[in-house]
Amino acid sequence: MNMRNQWPVxxxxxxxxxxxxxxxxxxxxDSGSDGSSVVMGMSDDVLATDPAxxxxxxxxxxxxxxxxxxxxxxxxxxxPEPDAAQECSFTDTQTKVYECTLKDGLKFSNGDAxxxxxxxxxxxxxxxxxxxxxxxxxxxxxxxxxxxDDKTVVFKLKVPDATFPxxxxxxxxxxxxxxxxxxxxxxxxxxxxxxxxxxxxxxSEDEAVFSVNENYRGTAQVQNTGVTLKxxxxxxxxxxxxxxxxxxxxxxxxxxxxxxADIEASNDSSGVEVVEGSSAEVxxxxxxxxxxxxxxxxxxxxxxxxxDREALxxxxxxxxxxxxxxxxPAGIGGHNTAFFDRYGARPSKAKAAAALQExxxxxxVKLTLWSTPSRYGPATDDELKAIAAxxxxxxxxxxxxxxxxxxxxxxxxxxGKYGVYVKGWVPDYPDADNFTAPFFGEGxxxxxxxxxxxxxxxxxxxxxxxxxxxATDDDYARLQDIVAEQLPVLxxxxxxxxxxxxDDVYGLENCLDASTVFRFWELNKG
Numbered sequence: 001m002n003m004r005n006q007w008p009v010x011x012x013x014x015x016x017x018x019x020x021x022x023x024x025x026x027x028x029x030d031s032g033s034d035g036s037s038v039v040m041g042m043s044d045d046v047l048a049t050d051p052a053x054x055x056x057x058x059x060x061x062x063x064x065x066x067x068x069x070x071x072x073x074x075x076x077x078x079x080p081e082p083d084a085a086q087e088c089s090f091t092d093t094q095t096k097v098y099e100c101t102l103k104d105g106l107k108f109s110n111g112d113a114x115x116x117x118x119x120x121x122x123x124x125x126x127x128x129x130x131x132x133x134x135x136x137x138x139x140x141x142x143x144x145x146x147x148x149d150d151k152t153v154v155f156k157l158k159v160p161d162a163t164f165p166x167x168x169x170x171x172x173x174x175x176x177x178x179x180x181x182x183x184x185x186x187x188x189x190x191x192x193x194x195x196x197x198x199x200x201x202x203x204s205e206d207e208a209v210f211s212v213n214e215n216y217r218g219t220a221q222v223q224n225t226g227v228t229l230k231x232x233x234x235x236x237x238x239x240x241x242x243x244x245x246x247x248x249x250x251x252x253x254x255x256x257x258x259x260x261a262d263i264e265a266s267n268d269s270s271g272v273e274v275v276e277g278s279s280a281e282v283x284x285x286x287x288x289x290x291x292x293x294x295x296x297x298x299x300x301x302x303x304x305x306x307x308d309r310e311a312l313x314x315x316x317x318x319x320x321x322x323x324x325x326x327x328x329p330a331g332i333g334g335h336n337t338a339f340f341d342r343y344g345a346r347p348s349k350a351k352a353a354a355a356l357q358e359x360x361x362x363x364x365v366k367l368t369l370w371s372t373p374s375r376y377g378p379a380t381d382d383e384l385k386a387i388a389a390x391x392x393x394x395x396x397x398x399x400x401x402x403x404x405x406x407x408x409x410x411x412x413x414x415x416g417k418y419g420v421y422v423k424g425w426v427p428d429y430p431d432a433d434n435f436t437a438p439f440f441g442e443g444x445x446x447x448x449x450x451x452x453x454x455x456x457x458x459x460x461x462x463x464x465x466x467x468x469x470x471a472t473d474d475d476y477a478r479l480q481d482i483v484a485e486q487l488p489v490l491x492x493x494x495x496x497x498x499x500x501x502x503d504d505v506y507g508l509e510n511c512l513d514a515s516t517v518f519r520f521w522e523l524n525k526g
Contacts, residue, residue, distance in 0.1 A: 036525040037226040038505065039247070041239050043254025045231050049203055050187045051174035052126040053134045057253065057426055057516070058231075060171035065210065065227075065520045066109075067174035067194035068218055070100045070119065070153070071165055073515035075522065078332075078430035080169035083218050084114065084195065088165065091154075095162045095467055098155040107215040108177045109199035116147035121178035123155075129186060135172035138428060160465035166429035197222050197521045206231055210520065223507055223524035234374075243272060243500055249525060250508070251500040252518070257318040257379065263500055272502050277512020280329045281495035282435070283376070283424045285369075285387075287488055290449040293367055294419035298359025300487040302352035303420075304343040306394050307387060309492060316383045320498070324491040327435055327480050331514050333469055334432035334476030338484035339491055349394045356396060367391070367399040370421040372409040380422055383492075413447050423489075430514045432476050433464060440483065450488035455479055 048054030051063050070088060071080035082088060088100040106114035123145050130136045141161045146154040157164065167173065180193040190203040197220040198210040211226040230248055232239040240259045243251040255263075264274050285303070287294045294300065309323035325340035343351075356365065369384045384401045391397035404412070412418055423446065427434045438445050440455045459479045463472040483489065497512040510522035 036224060037228065038224050038249050038520075038523045038525050039228045039230065040250040040252055040523075041230040041232055041242050041248035042252045043232045043234050043236055043239055045233060046203070046208060046229070047133070048186075049190055049192045049200065050181075051122070051134075051171065051176060052129045052136070053131045053186050054171070055133055055135050060516070061229075061518050062192070062200070062208065063171035063174045063194075064196070064517050065198045066192050066196045066200050067171075067176065068106075068114075068196045068216075069169055069171075069173035069175065070102075071169035071173070072219065073169055073430070073517055074219075075510040075519060076513050078514055080165045080429075081219070083169075084119075084175060085153075090162075090467065095160040095164070095465055096157045098157070098164055100153045100155075102151045102153070103217060104151075106195055106217050108180075108193050108195045109213045109215055110177065110180065110193050111215060112177050112179055112193075114175065114177070114195050115150040116153045117150070118178050119153045119175055120145040120147050121181075121183065122173075122175045125176070125181065125183050126172070128183065131186065135170075135428075138167055138170075138172050159461070162465060162467040162469070163429065163431050163433045166431050166434075170428045172428065196220075198227065201226075220519065220521040222521040224521070227520045227523065243502075246502070249502050249505050250523070252498075254377075255498065255500060257316075257320045260320055260498060260500070261318055272500055275499045275501055275508045275512065277497040277499070277509070278331055278514050279495045279497040279512070280332055280427045280430055280435075280514045280516070281425065281497075282324055282329050283422065283492045283495075285490040285492060286421050286423050286446050286448050287490070288416060288419050288421075288448050289488060290416060291419035293365065296359050296361070297487065298355045298357075298361060299365055299367075300490070301343075301355035302365070302396060303391065304339065304487060304490055305348045305352040305355060306391055306396070307490065307492070308347050308390050310345070311390070312383055312386050313493065316379055316386055317493070321493045321495070324494040326491060327439070327483055327489070328432045328476060329435065329494045332430055332432055332435065334473050334480075336477050336480050338477075338480040342484045347390065347394070349396070352394060352396055364398045365396060367397055367420060368418075369399060369401045370409065370412075370418040371401060371403040372406045372422070373403060375406040375409070376422060376424045384422060416447075416449070422492075426516060427514075430516075431469065432472065433460075436460060436476065436479055437464065439489065440479070446489065448488055450486075452482060452486065455482060 044058040046058040046062050047056045048059040068084040070085040072083035085100040086103045091097045091099050127136050141157045141159050143156045143158045177193045192200040197216050199213045201209040201211050208229045236254050236256050239251050242248045289295050313321040325337045328335045371381050371384045373381050381403050388399040388401050391399045437460050441460050459475050463475050466472050504526050506524050507522040511518045
């Protein structure tokens, strides 16, 4: 996403996207589920119910359950499959014309028929409104949408884009009823009309209530009678208390590392368990290439040689994260370990000093690291303080940390006021393109004044046009090697999704994967 509000909220806890799920989130089998309604709490808010406006994790959670897209990501998979569509394919050799045929009998939750007119309306509307907090920025390649008949949709692209199917399989591809939405403005009443597995019964500041959409025709098999989503507005301790008091069945997004550890320690007596799932969320330090200090390659190299990711994870995240040494995270095609190969895993004061000396720097480097806990969680301040302490312990830096509110943070970054700052990223779709083009393409979302002609002129266009995604590995390896050498960003860690559930809730292993789609319909309460 020039995406998800550019840089979305990350979970407060993190870990490596690998391995199998653990805990109580196993297949229910003969669990005797009665299909009860499930209550889930999370610390994130849902910022929008209109798909033309929402670009945050909470809003996309709503979109993925209330709206259909032409394609969707299957549980545990990263290749999109037909959903509202019967079939979709590129009809040319240049990946510039993409055609979908709709399934028969599609209806919205209000009973209106869903046709190709609604699909065209949804994309045209999103692009026309072009909301600052919306997903229109994902589709600069889309030229026009044509509808030869009620069941056929043809997307004409300006440039080749083999990842277009993944983009329309995300929340950005949500289909709305053209009779229920204004073509020129956002819906403001907190209601939603979609054709997904659920309908939104009510939406307020503190909760959203969903019931099963009887008109749904798609691939999901609903395992419950409805879901109530309670918002804790960043109150992590309140979310933990509500879980332990049996006021919510599931706590998702927002428990602290300490809270996770406490729950795991009280596992036998509390009746709740921690479920871990893979994720492709990442966090980086970003360097302003025009900054008088961070703009010097030797300074950036010295930081890369001194940062101790293992210590950060142990001391700040209490073992609930894993180091990240790449731009493309583990579990996504094209991943390599360019930063590990170049800078190693253990700090090296000698190599850091040599990098500074080559830059002509002899005294301590005075540096401020900028943070914003209101967007990335309170642990972010602690993390950056730990990084500053690591730099200062080398005797080569005089680093401090300043923390500001998110709105001011984003404004200051755009104005070029920060030399080093933190950014987190929740992908829109599980493809290497989503971790490279937004960061290093033209007009990238980092606002760090970095540009590389080989990346923008050759590697990004070539990987975008390649329909065989496995054939892009060499180009993505080269891109990551260039970034590791020039250091516009420094990867820090990769997240693992966590949910904490009561032991009578099943199906969570199908809700926590690299697609970032939380599937309400997989949950059942026995």
